[in-house]
Amino acid sequence: MANAWKIARRSNVQLPLILVVALAVVVVLLGKAQGTLFDRMRAHATDAMAPVLEKLRVPVAGFDRFVGSISEIFSVYEQNLKLKEENARLRQWRNVAIVLQGRVGHYQALLHAVPDPKMDGVLARVIGRANRPFLQTMILDAGRQNHALPGQAVMDARGMIGRVYLAGQRTSWVILLTDLNSRIPVTVAPGNVQAMMTGDNNIMPRLEMVSHTVTLHAGDQVTSSGDGGFLPAGLPVGTVVSDGSGGWRVALLADAGSSQDVEILNFSKPPETPPASAQLPAEAAGLKPQPPPPVPAAPAPTPQASAPANAQAKPKPAAPPPAQTAPTQTAPAAEEDVDR
Amino acid sequence: MVRLERAQTPRFRFLVALVPLAAGLGGVLIANIPVSVLGGLVPAPLFGLVPVYFWCLVRPDLMTPAVAFSIGFAEDVLSGGPPGIWTLAFVLTYALLARQRESFAGLSGLAAVLGFAAAATFACAVAYFTVAGLNLLSGLHLPPPVPVVGELLMTVLFYVPATLVVGWLHHRLVGASRSDV
Numbered sequence: 001m002a003n004a005w006k007i008a009r010r011s012n013v014q015l016p017l018i019l020v021v022a023l024a025v026v027v028v029l030l031g032k033a034q035g036t037l038f039d040r041m042r043a044h045a046t047d048a049m050a051p052v053l054e055k056l057r058v059p060v061a062g063f064d065r066f067v068g069s070i071s072e073i074f075s076v077y078e079q080n081l082k083l084k085e086e087n088a089r090l091r092q093w094r095n096v097a098i099v100l101q102g103r104v105g106h107y108q109a110l111l112h113a114v115p116d117p118k119m120d121g122v123l124a125r126v127i128g129r130a131n132r133p134f135l136q137t138m139i140l141d142a143g144r145q146n147h148a149l150p151g152q153a154v155m156d157a158r159g160m161i162g163r164v165y166l167a168g169q170r171t172s173w174v175i176l177l178t179d180l181n182s183r184i185p186v187t188v189a190p191g192n193v194q195a196m197m198t199g200d201n202n203i204m205p206r207l208e209m210v211s212h213t214v215t216l217h218a219g220d221q222v223t224s225s226g227d228g229g230f231l232p233a234g235l236p237v238g239t240v241v242s243d244g245s246g247g248w249r250v251a252l253l254a255d256a257g258s259s260q261d262v263e264i265l266n267f268s269k270p271p272e273t274p275p276a277s278a279q280l281p282a283e284a285a286g287l288k289p290q291p292p293p294p295v296p297a298a299p300a301p302t303p304q305a306s307a308p309a310n311a312q313a314k315p316k317p318a319a320p321p322p323a324q325t326a327p328t329q330t331a332p333a334a335e336e337d338v339d340r
Numbered sequence: 341m342v343r344l345e346r347a348q349t350p351r352f353r354f355l356v357a358l359v360p361l362a363a364g365l366g367g368v369l370i371a372n373i374p375v376s377v378l379g380g381l382v383p384a385p386l387f388g389l390v391p392v393y394f395w396c397l398v399r400p401d402l403m404t405p406a407v408a409f410s411i412g413f414a415e416d417v418l419s420g421g422p423p424g425i426w427t428l429a430f431v432l433t434y435a436l437l438a439r440q441r442e443s444f445a446g447l448s449g450l451a452a453v454l455g456f457a458a459a460a461t462f463a464c465a466v467a468y469f470t471v472a473g474l475n476l477l478s479g480l481h482l483p484p485p486v487p488v489v490g491e492l493l494m495t496v497l498f499y500v501p502a503t504l505v506v507g508w509l510h511h512r513l514v515g516a517s518r519s520d521v
Contacts, residue, residue, distance in 0.1 A: 031423020134421035
């Protein structure tokens with residue numbers, strides 16, 4: 001092929017080549033030190049490509065479904081049987097969940113438990129996926145203008161997929177749990193074992209930093225632990241499986257390859273405010289306040305001093321007994337949650 | 341189609357000089373469209389490397405180190421990996437090709453494909469070991485080699501159709517190779 005062409009004269013490119021190689025090394029080091037420069041460029045590029053990706057998404061997703069359905073045609077009967085069995089089992093679990101939800105709500109009311117942090121969600125659509133040697137990512141059609149920010153968890157209907165690591169104005173990139181750079185603190189239940197789930201481009205991430213004194217079992221549930229405050233605790237992640245060489249991996253619940261619509265969790269942990277000194281320790285523990293001591297006949301206090309005194313003396317209205325209110329409030333909510 | 345090279349005006353010569361760069365950037369763009377066919381099982385090939393290889397051998401006056409740098413930089417920005425990896429890989433591959441130009445350009449047929457495979461292997465090896473070095477510095481795991489090997493295979497597999505397109509662009513827009521440039 002190349003013989004058909006005359007070879008061009010060797011140009012004297014040695015000097016600029018050395019400079020360009022040096023510049024490339026500088027880019028590598030600069031990217032290591034200041035990765036945000038590249039991230040901004042990537043975000044702008046993806047924002048610009050977003051309309052094209054939206055257009056491409058539909059036919060490509062259809063093609064993907066078609067290819068996937070070819071192999072599934074031959075296993076429709078077995079899948080149908082399996083789904084029926086699974087459906088029956090899930091109905092039993094639904095009833096158990098409703099009962100347990102009511103009981104948990106009852107206990108929370110009794111213990112004055114701190115409610116979970118508020119989480120808002122942004123529904124986003126997957127408009128692109130990239131499987132590169134050093135990055136496994138998906139691109140969503142929600143960005144900063146939709147309040148999607150780096151670090152937020154991304155879920156599909158089954159479990160956690162990854163985290164937003166780059167947010168443009170209209171698009172955001174998600175680093176998948178399977179990616180080489182993904183590290184998520186997780187909790188393994190039962191046993192409340194703390195571990196670190198690290199991706200290595202395998203479909204099942206590794207479980208690391210598990211204490212040697214702890215024994216895991218295949219099938220244990222893995223959820224996010226919330227350590228560090230970057231992710232909410234309790235997000236379903238997957239189940240423990242053995243890797244066959246003494247280590248453990250996580251079979252993810254979510255399927256990042258087939259997810260089309262995902263939710264970006266806006267996890268904003270409210271700052272913990274210390275209770276007022278007047279409420280410590282009895283009221284903070286949920287006990288009824290003591291009746292105020294009798295005020296001795298003394299000179300009238302100044303207005304500045306009387307305010308806290310009155311506030312302390314004024315007993316708070318007694319909270320309604322939680323045992324009466326909790327079941328009536330939590331049972332319908334549990335129904336709604338499960339139905340949803 | 342008009343052969344731009346035949347028009348000797350500086351403006352057209354400038355446009356001709358931009359063809360390799362535009363082809364490389366187009367290849368990078370196509371390869372990095374984040375649309376996964378077959379559920380991401382097949383990695384995207386390094387289309388941007390084909391113009392670098394082709395014009396580095398055929399018209400090195402058009403494929404300069406700066407152009408190779410730009411194509412690699414575009415690959416870095418759009419692929420989303422660690423910054424600068426493909427920039428360094430493309431530039432070093434260019435350096436290899438520039439030093440061994442006579443050897444590579446003399447290949448034809450299957451040997452030409454093997455020649456490109458050698459260049460692509462070198463590029464992927466540079467990228468892999470650079471990432472591995474950076475990861476070691478950061479205390480991270482070594483990247484698994486399988487995805488890089490998959491990308492290398494796809495790049496070599498798509499070399500023939502990609503080089504047909506590049507060759508067509510060369511003949512239609514740039515014109516035949518000249519030894520007097």
